[in-house]
Structure formats: C-alpha cells, structure tokens
Amino acid sequence: xxxxxxxxxxxxxxxxxxxxxxxRSLDFQATTMFWYRQFxxxxxxxxxxxxxxxxxxxxxxxxxxxxxxxxxxxxxxTLTVTSAHPEDSSFYIxxxxxxxxxxxxxxxxxxxxTVT
Amino acid sequence: xxxxxxxxxxxxxxEGAIVSLNCTYSNSAFQYFMWYRQYSRKGPELxxxxxxxxxxxxxxxxxxxxxxxxxxxxxxxxxxxxxxxxYLCAMSAESGGSYIPTxxxxxxxxxxx
Numbered sequence: 001x002x003x004x005x006x007x008x009x010x011x012x013x014x015x016x017x018x019x020x021x022x023x024r025s026l027d028f029q030a031t032t033m034f035w036y037r038q039f040x041x042x043x044x045x046x047x048x049x050x051x052x053x054x055x056x057x058x059x060x061x062x063x064x065x066x067x068x069x070x071x072x073x074x075x076x077x078t079l080t081v082t083s084a085h086p087e088d089s090s091f092y093i094x095x096x097x098x099x100x101x102x103x104x105x106x107x108x109x110x111x112x113x114t115v116t
Numbered sequence: 117x118x119x120x121x122x123x124x125x126x127x128x129x130x131e132g133a134i135v136s137l138n139c140t141y142s143n144s145a146f147q148y149f150m151w152y153r154q155y156s157r158k159g160p161e162l163x164x165x166x167x168x169x170x171x172x173x174x175x176x177x178x179x180x181x182x183x184x185x186x187x188x189x190x191x192x193x194x195x196x197x198x199x200x201x202x203y204l205c206a207m208s209a210e211s212g213g214s215y216i217p218t219x220x221x222x223x224x225x226x227x228x229x
Binding site for chain 2: 004006032034041042043044046049091093095101102104105106107108109110112
C-alpha cells in the first residue's frame, strides 16, 4: 500500500516553456501532498504543501508564481514549472502520507527536469 | 548549526559487513524519526519509522534512537550489494497541527561484493 506515482520521470524542455508534473496517490486518498526539490548531494528541500481544494502553502523563498501547484482531487496534485530556466533544472519529488498528520511520508519516484 | 547533521560519505563496506549509519540533531522537539533509502534517480523509500527512544528491528535493519543524546542510528546486518544506496534520516516535530519532516543530506553507502 501507500503507492505514490509521479509522472513524467524525466523531462527535457527549452528555456521559457512550462512543464507540468503529476503526482498521484494510487491506493489511498491524500488531502495533503508535499513537493520537494533535491539537489545533488543535498537534503530534500520542501517547496510547498499542496492542500486539496485550497491554495498551496509555499516555503519561504519559493516563488509561487513560478511553481504553480494545483490539488484538484484527493488523489492528484500537479506542479507546473512556468517559464522554466536552466537554474530550475533539478530533481522534483512529491510525497503524501496515509492517515494522521504524524504518519510518515511516502514518496513518488521523482521527476528529473532539465531545462536547456 | 543545521538542525539535522548527517555525514554524506561515501561509506564503502564489503558484502556481509554490519553497517552503521548515524544522524545527530539539535531540535529537542523532534518526536518522530525515520530512515529512508534512496536509489539513484529514484524517490526515497521508507525503511523505518520510530517514535520513542530505543530500538526497532525489521529484518536486517535496526533503528536506534537516543533522545537524550539527540542521536539516531540505522544498523544494517549482513549487508548486500543491493543495499548500495543513499540513506536519508528524517525527523519531525508538531508544528501547527502538522508534522513536516526535516531531512539529513543522506549518506551514500556502497557495499562491494
């Protein structure tokens, strides 16, 4: 159980274009999902908390107009990187938890974004 | 000082060795402690989840928490080449009704045949 599916696993786009990443909870409902960014040899950096039916909560320093999050259903959250630039190239990972707020997070397999 | 400190390694061991991975932390409010395994180009996979001080065992894995020393460990017995991965520790405290984990930077483990 607790499978989180993320697509695409890899995407290459040109500078200035937008990219959408999907995160689905396959066998459970997730009112809250979390989007992380990971740099090589660095810890996971929480970007935002995605709340079903309401606005996402962004961490300090994360541009909400650049990283658009939509959580339209209990099983799907999307992250759109708008007007991507090479510095946005990174590994983006979503996660969700089953049950109570103190239960651990389960992660998707990540999306490797390369902006050329 | 970072909230969670973890040596990035790499830690290289022969197959069959006992591996010890460790994290220290500074926030005494942390209540939940987790270990994740992350293979290259994949998302983290939950290995162990503990609440209190003490030991928790699951197969070849043992998680140990010492809250008084603010120190957690993950032991891997009879290590296998397939255990080669990055191991992330994580810990969380209640904040506004939610528990958002803070991650270490991960330790790269290499188990060679």
